[in-house]
Each structure stands twice: as structure tokens, then as C-alpha cells.
Amino acid sequence: MKSGVHRKLLNYFLGEDKTMKKFTLSLAFLLLCLSYLPLWAGDYRAAYEKNDFKTAFALAKPLADKGDPEAQHMLSGLYKVGWGVIKDYQLARKWMTKAASQGHKEAQSSLG
Known part of the structure; x- marks a missing residue:
């Protein structure tokens, strides 16, 4: 189990986790929009x-x-x-x- 979490984090930081990339980009976009409110x-x-x-x-x-x-x-x-x-x-x-x-x-x- 522990190695699975580490592997996911490693994949994220290496840019291989597409789900986390989408989440991060969505969050960044939301924060940008809120800054213009x-x-x-x-x-x-x-x-x-x-x-x-x-x-x-x-x-x-x-x-x-x-x-x-x-x-x-x-x-x-x-x-x-x-x-x-x-x-x-x-x-x-x-x-x-x-x-x-x-x-x-x-x-x-x-x-x-």
C-alpha cells in the first residue's frame, strides 16, 4: 500500500499522472478566475x-x-x-x- 502512494506521487511529479495534471490545471484556472472577481x-x-x-x-x-x-x-x-x-x-x-x-x-x- 505504501509503495502505491509513493508510486502515485512519483508519477505525478514526473508528469505521468494525467488525472492529477487535470486536477492541478483546473484548480489553477479556478484560482485565476477568482482573482478577477x-x-x-x-x-x-x-x-x-x-x-x-x-x-x-x-x-x-x-x-x-x-x-x-x-x-x-x-x-x-x-x-x-x-x-x-x-x-x-x-x-x-x-x-x-x-x-x-x-x-x-x-x-x-x-x-x-
């Missing part, structure tokens, strides 16, 4: 800056639902002025309150 999260800001408010809303909403105060603050602003969504002061206040309760300074200032 924070960049994808900022896409709603880029859409907002390009005045693509519907896209900004679509990208920010899932993050806001998960508790991201910056995304919540943005949704509040979009609802307040009706950019990319139907103007809704109640929803604007709801998202502003959520962002403020998490310490978002601009949201706290807006609420007074």
Missing part, C-alpha cells in the same frame, strides 16, 4: 460612468441584494432620479437606508 464587481460603476444606467442597475442589483453598501447607494441614486429604472422614492430611501446602516458615509449624510 473584484474587477467584475466594479463593472456596474463603469456602466454608470458611460451613462448606461440600465446595465449599471442590472449589475449592481445582485450585489446590493447581497449587502454591498456601495451598490446599495448606487441603486438608491438610480431610483431617486429614475435613471435606468422607474423613479421610486420609497425604493430610493430603502436602499439609501441599507447603505447608511452599513456605514456608507455618503448615504448617512444624505439621510441626515
